[in-house]
Amino acid sequence: MVPKKEPAERRGRGRPQSFERETALCAAMRLFWDRGYEGTSFDDLIATMGISASSFYNAFGSKEALYHEAIETYMSVAGGWFLDILNENIDTITAFRKLTTTAAMEFTRDDQPSGCMISVAATQCSPGQSRLRDLLASQRTQAEGAMAERLRVGMSAGDLPENTDIDALAAFYGSLLRGMAVQARDGASRDRLLEIARIGMRAWPAI
Amino acid sequence: MVPKKEPAERRGRGRPQSFERETALCAAMRLFWDRGYEGTSFDDLIATMGISASSFYNAFGSKEALYHEAIETYMSVAGGWFLDILNENIDTITAFRKLTTTAAMEFTRDDQPSGCMISVAATQCSPGQSRLRDLLASQRTQAEGAMAERLRVGMSAGDLPENTDIDALAAFYGSLLRGMAVQARDGASRDRLLEIARIGMRAWPAI
Protein backbone atom coordinates (compact mmCIF):
# COMPACT_ATOMS: atom_id res chain seq x y z
CA MET A 1 0.00 0.00 0.00
CA VAL A 2 1.17 3.49 -0.75
CA PRO A 3 1.86 5.25 2.52
CA LYS A 4 0.13 8.57 3.01
CA LYS A 5 2.09 11.78 3.08
CA GLU A 6 3.70 12.59 6.31
CA PRO A 7 1.32 14.55 8.54
CA ALA A 8 3.49 17.66 8.96
CA GLU A 9 4.47 16.43 12.39
CA ARG A 10 8.04 15.38 13.14
CA ARG A 11 8.29 11.63 12.77
CA GLY A 12 10.69 9.33 14.49
CA ARG A 13 12.31 6.55 12.57
CA GLY A 14 10.70 3.35 11.44
CA ARG A 15 8.00 2.80 8.90
CA PRO A 16 5.26 5.41 9.18
CA GLN A 17 1.69 4.48 10.05
CA SER A 18 -0.48 4.15 7.00
CA PHE A 19 -3.56 5.52 8.76
CA GLU A 20 -4.53 8.39 11.00
CA ARG A 21 -4.86 7.06 14.51
CA GLU A 22 -7.54 9.54 15.47
CA THR A 23 -9.70 8.78 12.46
CA ALA A 24 -9.52 5.06 13.10
CA LEU A 25 -10.29 5.58 16.78
CA CYS A 26 -13.31 7.69 15.92
CA ALA A 27 -14.61 5.03 13.55
CA ALA A 28 -14.19 2.41 16.26
CA MET A 29 -16.03 4.62 18.74
CA ARG A 30 -19.04 4.86 16.46
CA LEU A 31 -19.11 1.11 15.99
CA PHE A 32 -18.91 0.47 19.73
CA TRP A 33 -21.53 3.14 20.29
CA ASP A 34 -23.88 1.43 17.90
CA ARG A 35 -23.27 -2.20 18.79
CA GLY A 36 -21.76 -2.21 22.25
CA TYR A 37 -18.58 -3.99 23.26
CA GLU A 38 -19.57 -7.61 22.89
CA GLY A 39 -21.71 -6.88 19.84
CA THR A 40 -18.72 -5.49 17.97
CA SER A 41 -16.48 -8.15 16.48
CA PHE A 42 -12.80 -7.81 15.90
CA ASP A 43 -13.18 -8.33 12.17
CA ASP A 44 -15.86 -5.65 11.94
CA LEU A 45 -13.61 -3.30 13.85
CA ILE A 46 -10.56 -3.60 11.63
CA ALA A 47 -12.75 -3.49 8.53
CA THR A 48 -14.40 -0.27 9.65
CA MET A 49 -11.12 1.22 10.80
CA GLY A 50 -9.52 0.19 7.54
CA ILE A 51 -6.46 -1.41 9.10
CA SER A 52 -5.03 -4.89 9.48
CA ALA A 53 -4.94 -7.03 12.60
CA SER A 54 -1.21 -6.35 12.99
CA SER A 55 -1.68 -2.62 12.77
CA PHE A 56 -4.56 -2.85 15.19
CA TYR A 57 -2.56 -4.56 17.91
CA ASN A 58 0.45 -2.42 17.24
CA ALA A 59 -1.53 0.79 17.60
CA PHE A 60 -4.19 -0.05 20.19
CA GLY A 61 -3.01 -3.09 22.13
CA SER A 62 -6.29 -5.00 22.42
CA LYS A 63 -9.99 -4.75 21.82
CA GLU A 64 -10.59 -3.85 25.44
CA ALA A 65 -7.91 -1.16 25.45
CA LEU A 66 -9.45 0.32 22.32
CA TYR A 67 -12.85 0.35 23.99
CA HIS A 68 -11.41 2.31 26.88
CA GLU A 69 -9.99 4.84 24.44
CA ALA A 70 -13.31 4.96 22.62
CA ILE A 71 -15.11 5.81 25.84
CA GLU A 72 -12.67 8.58 26.61
CA THR A 73 -13.08 9.96 23.11
CA TYR A 74 -16.84 9.81 23.46
CA MET A 75 -16.85 11.71 26.70
CA SER A 76 -14.54 14.44 25.52
CA VAL A 77 -15.99 14.81 22.03
CA ALA A 78 -19.42 13.39 21.20
CA GLY A 79 -20.65 13.58 24.79
CA GLY A 80 -18.76 16.72 25.71
CA TRP A 81 -21.93 18.81 25.72
CA PHE A 82 -22.89 17.20 29.02
CA LEU A 83 -20.12 18.58 31.20
CA ASP A 84 -19.99 21.76 29.10
CA ILE A 85 -23.56 22.61 30.04
CA LEU A 86 -22.98 21.80 33.70
CA ASN A 87 -20.06 24.22 33.65
CA GLU A 88 -21.89 27.06 31.93
CA ASN A 89 -22.49 30.12 34.05
CA ILE A 90 -26.28 30.05 33.98
CA ASP A 91 -29.24 29.57 36.28
CA THR A 92 -29.55 26.05 37.69
CA ILE A 93 -32.97 25.36 36.25
CA THR A 94 -31.80 26.79 32.94
CA ALA A 95 -28.82 24.46 33.02
CA PHE A 96 -31.01 21.41 33.56
CA ARG A 97 -33.52 22.53 30.98
CA LYS A 98 -30.66 22.83 28.55
CA LEU A 99 -29.25 19.49 29.67
CA THR A 100 -32.44 17.61 28.92
CA THR A 101 -33.28 19.38 25.67
CA THR A 102 -29.72 19.07 24.40
CA ALA A 103 -29.83 15.38 25.24
CA ALA A 104 -32.98 15.11 23.13
CA MET A 105 -31.18 16.82 20.26
CA GLU A 106 -27.91 14.91 20.57
CA PHE A 107 -29.59 11.53 20.99
CA THR A 108 -31.34 11.95 17.65
CA ARG A 109 -28.62 13.33 15.39
CA ASP A 110 -28.59 11.73 11.98
CA ASP A 111 -24.81 11.94 11.65
CA GLN A 112 -24.23 9.74 14.71
CA PRO A 113 -25.56 6.55 16.24
CA SER A 114 -28.70 7.34 18.23
CA GLY A 115 -28.80 7.54 21.99
CA CYS A 116 -25.82 7.61 24.33
CA MET A 117 -22.78 5.36 24.23
CA ILE A 118 -22.53 5.17 28.01
CA SER A 119 -26.11 5.25 29.26
CA VAL A 120 -27.19 1.80 28.29
CA ALA A 121 -23.90 -0.03 27.80
CA ALA A 122 -22.99 -3.26 29.55
CA THR A 123 -26.08 -3.35 31.76
CA GLN A 124 -26.47 -7.01 30.81
CA CYS A 125 -23.31 -8.90 30.00
CA SER A 126 -21.44 -12.15 30.53
CA PRO A 127 -19.52 -12.68 33.78
CA GLY A 128 -16.26 -12.36 31.88
CA GLN A 129 -17.07 -8.74 31.15
CA SER A 130 -17.58 -7.72 34.77
CA ARG A 131 -14.66 -5.30 34.54
CA LEU A 132 -16.32 -3.45 31.70
CA ARG A 133 -19.66 -3.52 33.45
CA ASP A 134 -18.11 -1.92 36.51
CA LEU A 135 -16.34 0.65 34.37
CA LEU A 136 -19.55 1.68 32.63
CA ALA A 137 -21.52 1.75 35.86
CA SER A 138 -18.82 3.95 37.32
CA GLN A 139 -19.03 6.32 34.36
CA ARG A 140 -22.76 6.62 34.87
CA THR A 141 -22.30 7.22 38.57
CA GLN A 142 -19.77 9.93 37.80
CA ALA A 143 -22.14 11.66 35.40
CA GLU A 144 -24.79 11.62 38.07
CA GLY A 145 -22.28 12.94 40.57
CA ALA A 146 -21.52 15.85 38.28
CA MET A 147 -25.20 16.71 38.16
CA ALA A 148 -25.46 16.48 41.93
CA GLU A 149 -22.47 18.79 42.24
CA ARG A 150 -24.12 21.31 39.96
CA LEU A 151 -27.31 21.10 42.01
CA ARG A 152 -25.34 21.74 45.18
CA VAL A 153 -23.90 24.88 43.65
CA GLY A 154 -27.43 25.87 42.69
CA MET A 155 -28.65 25.31 46.22
CA SER A 156 -25.93 27.61 47.55
CA ALA A 157 -27.01 30.20 45.00
CA GLY A 158 -30.58 29.97 46.21
CA ASP A 159 -31.85 28.35 43.03
CA LEU A 160 -33.27 25.41 44.98
CA PRO A 161 -35.29 25.07 48.18
CA GLU A 162 -33.21 24.46 51.29
CA ASN A 163 -34.73 21.04 51.93
CA THR A 164 -34.11 19.65 48.43
CA ASP A 165 -32.76 16.10 48.35
CA ILE A 166 -29.92 16.83 45.93
CA ASP A 167 -28.79 13.26 45.35
CA ALA A 168 -32.32 12.04 44.68
CA LEU A 169 -32.95 14.86 42.22
CA ALA A 170 -29.72 14.08 40.40
CA ALA A 171 -30.72 10.42 40.31
CA PHE A 172 -34.07 11.39 38.86
CA TYR A 173 -32.53 13.33 36.01
CA GLY A 174 -29.98 10.58 35.54
CA SER A 175 -32.79 8.06 35.17
CA LEU A 176 -34.63 10.31 32.78
CA LEU A 177 -31.61 10.80 30.53
CA ARG A 178 -30.88 7.07 30.46
CA GLY A 179 -34.47 6.29 29.64
CA MET A 180 -34.37 8.88 26.86
CA ALA A 181 -31.28 7.15 25.49
CA VAL A 182 -33.20 3.87 25.29
CA GLN A 183 -36.12 5.61 23.60
CA ALA A 184 -33.76 7.10 21.06
CA ARG A 185 -32.27 3.68 20.36
CA ASP A 186 -35.78 2.37 19.79
CA GLY A 187 -36.34 5.04 17.18
CA ALA A 188 -38.22 7.75 19.07
CA SER A 189 -38.30 11.06 17.21
CA ARG A 190 -36.54 14.21 18.26
CA ASP A 191 -39.86 15.89 19.00
CA ARG A 192 -40.92 13.02 21.19
CA LEU A 193 -37.70 13.24 23.19
CA LEU A 194 -38.09 17.00 23.51
CA GLU A 195 -41.57 16.46 24.92
CA ILE A 196 -40.19 13.99 27.45
CA ALA A 197 -37.57 16.54 28.44
CA ARG A 198 -40.24 19.23 28.85
CA ILE A 199 -42.37 16.99 31.05
CA GLY A 200 -39.31 16.01 33.06
CA MET A 201 -38.73 19.64 33.94
CA ARG A 202 -42.13 19.78 35.61
CA ALA A 203 -40.59 17.71 38.38
CA TRP A 204 -38.22 20.56 39.21
CA PRO A 205 -38.68 21.52 42.87
CA ALA A 206 -40.87 24.57 43.45
CA ILE A 207 -38.88 27.37 44.98
CA MET B 1 -29.78 -40.80 35.97
CA VAL B 2 -32.76 -41.90 37.98
CA PRO B 3 -35.90 -40.37 36.44
CA LYS B 4 -38.13 -38.41 38.77
CA LYS B 5 -41.50 -39.66 39.79
CA GLU B 6 -44.27 -39.05 37.37
CA PRO B 7 -45.90 -35.64 38.03
CA ALA B 8 -49.44 -36.93 38.55
CA GLU B 9 -50.31 -35.85 35.03
CA ARG B 10 -51.18 -38.42 32.39
CA ARG B 11 -48.08 -39.12 30.31
CA GLY B 12 -47.89 -40.39 26.76
CA ARG B 13 -45.49 -43.08 25.89
CA GLY B 14 -41.76 -42.76 25.52
CA ARG B 15 -39.13 -42.05 28.13
CA PRO B 16 -40.25 -39.35 30.56
CA GLN B 17 -38.41 -36.05 30.86
CA SER B 18 -35.96 -36.05 33.72
CA PHE B 19 -36.60 -32.40 34.57
CA GLU B 20 -39.51 -30.04 35.04
CA ARG B 21 -39.81 -27.91 31.96
CA GLU B 22 -41.16 -24.92 33.85
CA THR B 23 -38.39 -24.98 36.42
CA ALA B 24 -35.72 -25.13 33.73
CA LEU B 25 -37.40 -22.33 31.80
CA CYS B 26 -37.53 -20.18 34.88
CA ALA B 27 -33.85 -20.74 35.54
CA ALA B 28 -33.06 -19.78 31.95
CA MET B 29 -35.18 -16.65 32.29
CA ARG B 30 -33.20 -15.51 35.28
CA LEU B 31 -29.92 -16.07 33.47
CA PHE B 32 -31.09 -14.15 30.40
CA TRP B 33 -32.45 -11.43 32.67
CA ASP B 34 -29.09 -11.07 34.35
CA ARG B 35 -26.77 -11.42 31.37
CA GLY B 36 -28.85 -10.63 28.30
CA TYR B 37 -29.14 -12.82 25.23
CA GLU B 38 -25.64 -12.57 23.82
CA GLY B 39 -24.06 -12.51 27.26
CA THR B 40 -25.58 -15.88 28.11
CA SER B 41 -23.70 -18.82 26.63
CA PHE B 42 -25.22 -22.11 25.68
CA ASP B 43 -23.05 -24.01 28.13
CA ASP B 44 -24.02 -21.69 30.98
CA LEU B 45 -27.65 -22.18 30.08
CA ILE B 46 -27.68 -25.96 30.17
CA ALA B 47 -25.54 -25.96 33.30
CA THR B 48 -27.96 -23.64 35.10
CA MET B 49 -30.98 -25.50 33.79
CA GLY B 50 -29.39 -28.78 34.82
CA ILE B 51 -29.99 -30.53 31.52
CA SER B 52 -27.91 -31.83 28.63
CA ALA B 53 -27.58 -30.32 25.17
CA SER B 54 -29.78 -33.07 23.77
CA SER B 55 -32.52 -32.44 26.26
CA PHE B 56 -32.21 -28.74 25.63
CA TYR B 57 -32.83 -28.99 21.93
CA ASN B 58 -35.46 -31.63 22.38
CA ALA B 59 -37.41 -29.48 24.80
CA PHE B 60 -36.77 -25.92 23.60
CA GLY B 61 -35.60 -26.04 19.99
CA SER B 62 -32.89 -23.41 20.05
CA LYS B 63 -31.34 -20.69 22.16
CA GLU B 64 -33.39 -18.04 20.43
CA ALA B 65 -36.65 -19.96 20.83
CA LEU B 66 -35.86 -20.35 24.53
CA TYR B 67 -35.25 -16.63 24.81
CA HIS B 68 -38.66 -15.96 23.33
CA GLU B 69 -40.22 -18.25 25.88
CA ALA B 70 -38.21 -16.60 28.63
CA ILE B 71 -39.56 -13.21 27.64
CA GLU B 72 -43.10 -14.49 27.66
CA THR B 73 -42.55 -16.02 31.07
CA TYR B 74 -41.06 -12.80 32.35
CA MET B 75 -44.00 -10.74 31.19
CA SER B 76 -46.62 -13.04 32.59
CA VAL B 77 -44.87 -13.84 35.86
CA ALA B 78 -41.99 -11.68 37.06
CA GLY B 79 -43.18 -8.58 35.23
CA GLY B 80 -46.88 -9.30 35.56
CA TRP B 81 -47.32 -6.53 38.11
CA PHE B 82 -47.04 -4.01 35.29
CA LEU B 83 -50.20 -4.89 33.39
CA ASP B 84 -51.92 -5.89 36.62
CA ILE B 85 -51.60 -2.38 37.97
CA LEU B 86 -52.76 -0.83 34.72
CA ASN B 87 -55.86 -2.99 34.91
CA GLU B 88 -56.67 -2.23 38.52
CA ASN B 89 -59.82 -0.25 39.07
CA ILE B 90 -58.24 2.80 40.67
CA ASP B 91 -57.65 6.48 40.10
CA THR B 92 -55.29 7.21 37.21
CA ILE B 93 -52.74 9.10 39.27
CA THR B 94 -52.96 6.37 41.89
CA ALA B 95 -52.28 3.78 39.23
CA PHE B 96 -49.17 5.58 38.02
CA ARG B 97 -47.97 6.24 41.53
CA LYS B 98 -48.33 2.54 42.20
CA LEU B 99 -46.64 1.74 38.88
CA THR B 100 -43.52 3.72 39.68
CA THR B 101 -43.24 2.70 43.31
CA THR B 102 -43.86 -0.96 42.50
CA ALA B 103 -41.17 -0.72 39.85
CA ALA B 104 -38.80 0.59 42.50
CA MET B 105 -39.68 -2.37 44.71
CA GLU B 106 -39.57 -5.03 42.00
CA PHE B 107 -36.33 -3.74 40.49
CA THR B 108 -34.55 -4.19 43.80
CA ARG B 109 -35.78 -7.57 45.00
CA ASP B 110 -33.03 -9.70 46.42
CA ASP B 111 -34.56 -12.94 45.16
CA GLN B 112 -34.32 -11.86 41.52
CA PRO B 113 -31.86 -10.19 39.19
CA SER B 114 -32.09 -6.42 39.59
CA GLY B 115 -33.84 -4.15 37.13
CA CYS B 116 -36.06 -5.21 34.28
CA MET B 117 -35.42 -7.97 31.76
CA ILE B 118 -36.98 -6.00 28.91
CA SER B 119 -36.17 -2.37 29.60
CA VAL B 120 -32.51 -2.36 28.72
CA ALA B 121 -32.14 -5.50 26.62
CA ALA B 122 -30.62 -5.55 23.15
CA THR B 123 -30.26 -1.79 22.87
CA GLN B 124 -26.74 -2.37 21.59
CA CYS B 125 -26.13 -5.58 19.70
CA SER B 126 -24.48 -7.10 16.67
CA PRO B 127 -26.19 -6.81 13.27
CA GLY B 128 -26.94 -10.53 13.38
CA GLN B 129 -29.26 -9.93 16.32
CA SER B 130 -31.43 -7.34 14.63
CA ARG B 131 -34.46 -9.60 14.93
CA LEU B 132 -34.08 -9.74 18.69
CA ARG B 133 -33.42 -6.03 18.85
CA ASP B 134 -36.65 -5.36 17.00
CA LEU B 135 -38.53 -7.78 19.20
CA LEU B 136 -37.33 -6.09 22.38
CA ALA B 137 -37.98 -2.62 21.01
CA SER B 138 -41.47 -3.76 20.12
CA GLN B 139 -42.04 -5.07 23.64
CA ARG B 140 -41.01 -1.73 25.05
CA THR B 141 -43.27 0.10 22.64
CA GLN B 142 -46.15 -2.16 23.63
CA ALA B 143 -45.58 -1.46 27.32
CA GLU B 144 -45.65 2.23 26.58
CA GLY B 145 -48.79 1.76 24.52
CA ALA B 146 -50.46 0.08 27.47
CA MET B 147 -49.63 3.09 29.63
CA ALA B 148 -50.98 5.44 26.97
CA GLU B 149 -54.17 3.41 26.82
CA ARG B 150 -54.57 3.67 30.58
CA LEU B 151 -54.02 7.42 30.38
CA ARG B 152 -56.67 7.71 27.70
CA VAL B 153 -59.14 5.95 29.96
CA GLY B 154 -58.14 8.34 32.70
CA MET B 155 -58.70 11.31 30.44
CA SER B 156 -62.23 10.09 29.69
CA ALA B 157 -62.82 9.75 33.40
CA GLY B 158 -61.72 13.33 33.95
CA ASP B 159 -58.53 12.35 35.77
CA LEU B 160 -56.42 14.37 33.34
CA PRO B 161 -56.70 17.82 31.79
CA GLU B 162 -58.37 17.87 28.37
CA ASN B 163 -55.26 19.15 26.61
CA THR B 164 -52.89 16.51 27.99
CA ASP B 165 -50.50 15.03 25.42
CA ILE B 166 -51.17 11.40 26.31
CA ASP B 167 -48.48 9.81 24.17
CA ALA B 168 -45.81 12.18 25.44
CA LEU B 169 -46.81 11.54 29.04
CA ALA B 170 -46.67 7.79 28.47
CA ALA B 171 -43.25 8.20 26.85
CA PHE B 172 -42.08 10.18 29.87
CA TYR B 173 -43.05 7.47 32.32
CA GLY B 174 -41.63 4.89 29.96
CA SER B 175 -38.31 6.71 29.98
CA LEU B 176 -38.37 7.03 33.73
CA LEU B 177 -39.02 3.33 34.26
CA ARG B 178 -36.26 2.34 31.86
CA GLY B 179 -33.85 4.72 33.51
CA MET B 180 -34.79 3.28 36.89
CA ALA B 181 -34.03 -0.18 35.53
CA VAL B 182 -30.51 0.96 34.60
CA GLN B 183 -30.06 2.53 38.02
CA ALA B 184 -31.10 -0.72 39.65
CA ARG B 185 -28.62 -2.67 37.52
CA ASP B 186 -25.93 -0.27 38.67
CA GLY B 187 -26.75 -1.08 42.25
CA ALA B 188 -29.01 1.79 43.31
CA SER B 189 -30.86 1.11 46.56
CA ARG B 190 -34.58 0.57 46.89
CA ASP B 191 -34.94 3.86 48.76
CA ARG B 192 -33.12 5.71 46.03
CA LEU B 193 -35.44 4.28 43.40
CA LEU B 194 -38.47 5.12 45.51
CA GLU B 195 -37.25 8.71 45.69
CA ILE B 196 -36.87 8.81 41.92
CA ALA B 197 -40.41 7.50 41.58
CA ARG B 198 -41.70 10.15 43.98
CA ILE B 199 -39.98 12.94 42.08
CA GLY B 200 -41.27 11.53 38.81
CA MET B 201 -44.84 11.92 40.03
CA ARG B 202 -44.31 15.65 40.42
CA ALA B 203 -44.41 15.78 36.63
CA TRP B 204 -48.02 14.62 36.70
CA PRO B 205 -50.20 17.16 34.90
CA ALA B 206 -52.05 19.59 37.16
CA ILE B 207 -55.78 19.11 36.89
Next chain:
DNA sequence: GGATTTATGGAGCGATGGTACCAAAAAAAG
Protein backbone atom coordinates in the same frame (compact mmCIF):
# COMPACT_ATOMS: atom_id res chain seq x y z
C1' DG C 1 -42.26 -60.19 25.69
C1' DG C 2 -41.72 -57.33 21.41
C1' DA C 3 -42.67 -53.06 19.00
C1' DT C 4 -42.94 -48.28 19.28
C1' DT C 5 -42.03 -43.84 21.00
C1' DT C 6 -39.67 -40.27 23.34
C1' DA C 7 -35.69 -38.56 26.11
C1' DT C 8 -30.80 -38.83 27.39
C1' DG C 9 -25.62 -38.91 27.29
C1' DG C 10 -21.73 -37.99 24.94
C1' DA C 11 -18.82 -37.08 21.28
C1' DG C 12 -17.83 -34.01 17.88
C1' DC C 13 -18.46 -30.37 14.06
C1' DG C 14 -18.16 -25.96 11.47
C1' DA C 15 -17.92 -21.17 12.28
C1' DT C 16 -16.31 -17.30 14.64
C1' DG C 17 -13.96 -14.86 18.37
C1' DG C 18 -9.75 -12.42 19.81
C1' DT C 19 -4.82 -12.88 19.51
C1' DA C 20 0.20 -14.10 18.40
C1' DC C 21 4.01 -14.61 15.32
C1' DC C 22 7.18 -13.66 11.64
C1' DA C 23 9.17 -12.29 7.46
C1' DA C 24 8.99 -8.29 4.57
C1' DA C 25 8.54 -3.22 3.88
C1' DA C 26 9.54 1.56 4.73
C1' DA C 27 11.38 5.03 7.04
C1' DA C 28 15.56 7.54 9.86
C1' DA C 29 20.43 7.31 11.61
C1' DG C 30 25.25 6.53 10.97
Next chain:
DNA sequence: CTTTTTTTGGTACCATCGCTCCATAAATCC
Protein backbone atom coordinates in the same frame (compact mmCIF):
# COMPACT_ATOMS: atom_id res chain seq x y z
C1' DC D 1 25.01 1.55 1.69
C1' DT D 2 24.30 -0.61 6.13
C1' DT D 3 22.13 -0.71 10.43
C1' DT D 4 18.30 0.16 13.33
C1' DT D 5 13.60 0.92 14.25
C1' DT D 6 8.83 0.63 13.53
C1' DT D 7 4.76 -0.81 10.80
C1' DT D 8 2.55 -4.04 7.78
C1' DG D 9 0.45 -8.36 5.54
C1' DG D 10 -0.49 -12.87 6.02
C1' DT D 11 -1.07 -16.95 8.34
C1' DA D 12 -2.02 -19.75 11.88
C1' DC D 13 -3.72 -20.67 16.61
C1' DC D 14 -6.65 -21.98 20.35
C1' DA D 15 -10.84 -21.28 22.88
C1' DT D 16 -15.65 -20.79 22.65
C1' DC D 17 -20.16 -20.78 20.55
C1' DG D 18 -24.38 -22.75 19.13
C1' DC D 19 -25.70 -26.96 17.35
C1' DT D 20 -26.10 -31.98 15.40
C1' DC D 21 -25.93 -36.93 15.37
C1' DC D 22 -26.33 -41.45 17.10
C1' DA D 23 -26.48 -45.20 20.05
C1' DT D 24 -28.82 -46.16 24.31
C1' DA D 25 -32.31 -45.80 28.08
C1' DA D 26 -36.92 -45.71 29.78
C1' DA D 27 -41.47 -45.44 29.30
C1' DT D 28 -46.30 -47.09 26.83
C1' DC D 29 -49.04 -50.10 23.68
C1' DC D 30 -50.19 -54.50 21.80
